[in-house]
Amino acid sequence: SDHQLDYPASPDEMDWSKLYPHFYDQETGKMAKQVTIADIGCGFGGLMVDLSPEFPDELILGMEIRVQVTNYVEDRIIALRSNHAKEEGYQNINVLRGNAMKFLPNFFHKGQLSKMFFCFPDPHFKQRKHKARIITNTLLSEYAYVLKEGGVVYTITDVEDLHHWMVKHLEEHPLFERLSESWENEDKCVSIMRNATEEGKKVERKRGDKFVACFRRVQTPEII
Numbered sequence: 698s699d700h701q702l703d704y705p706a707s708p709d710e711m712d713w714s715k716l717y718p719h720f721y722d723q724e725t726g727k728m729a730k731q732v733t734i735a736d737i738g739c740g741f742g743g744l745m746v747d748l749s750p751e752f753p754d755e756l757i758l759g760m761e762i763r764v765q766v767t768n769y770v771e772d773r774i775i776a777l778r779s780n781h782a783k784e785e786g787y788q789n790i791n792v793l794r795g796n797a798m799k800f801l802p803n804f805f806h807k808g809q810l811s812k813m814f815f816c817f818p819d820p821h822f823k824q825r826k827h828k829a830r831i832i833t834n835t836l837l838s839e840y841a842y843v844l845k846e847g848g849v850v851y852t853i854t855d856v857e858d859l860h861h862w863m864v865k866h867l868e869e870h871p872l873f874e875r876l877s878e879s880w881e882n883e884d885k886c887v888s889i890m891r892n893a894t895e896e897g898k899k900v901e902r903k904r905g906d907k908f909v910a911c912f913r914r915v916q917t918p919e920i921i
């Protein structure tokens with residue numbers, strides 16, 4: 698449960714140098730980059746592995762609540778880094794164990810993120826479990842807070858009912874606006890997201906459907 702998890706009191710207290718040592722500037726004692734891409738409930742990390750070479754100048758963070766799975770992703774990244782040491786590959790990805798439904802603003806400043814991924818989130822099929830879903834009105838306000846204006850929320854699921862749920866909540870939220878199908882078709886992250894994650898591969902093998910929806914974080918209206 699959460700009391701076993703460590704959270705920084707504020708984003709400035711988070712020590713990112715351990716996760717991304719290549720981006721730590723010894724001289725200034727500061728990080729050269731901040732995390733801008735988050736994979737929420739990253740599972741075994743396949744999305745980050747494929748995003749890494751596409752965004753070499755951005756730091757990508759997976760958040761995962763299961764201990765064993767987080768440990769697996771950590772080991773996977775250590776191995777990738779050592780196998781690609783020559784070209785300094787995979788230095789821009791890492792994983793953090795945590796409950797992404799809580800304390801996100803403890804990790805990220807307002808407007809810090811440019812992309813958030815929600816790939817094959819747990820469906821919580823039963824009606825009374827719906828409040829446990831990772832896309833809810835309250836949580837969307839938190840996601841809108843950590844996302845910059847113009848940032849994008851990516852969702853994909855094989856569960857049609859969950860897809861409609863996520864679309865409905867995002868559409869109802871004043872700070873998100875749905876991106877068109879033609880935008881989706883041209884965005885490289887959408888094609889990576891369709892195929893890179895372990896869950897996505899499982900759905901592919903079963904020839905299941907994949908439902909995609911992407912939303913832009915719009916400008917916060919000025920209060921006059």
Ligand code: SAM
Pocket residue numbers: 737738739740741760761762763766795796797798799815816817818819894895896897
């Ligand atoms: N995104 C991965 C993929 O597509 O292969 C994993 C999908 S899996 C069905 C959902 C993942 O979300 C699980 O690994 C689960 O442990 C994680 N998860 C569920 N609730 C979470 C939370 N509140 N914070 C962080 N991770 C969570």
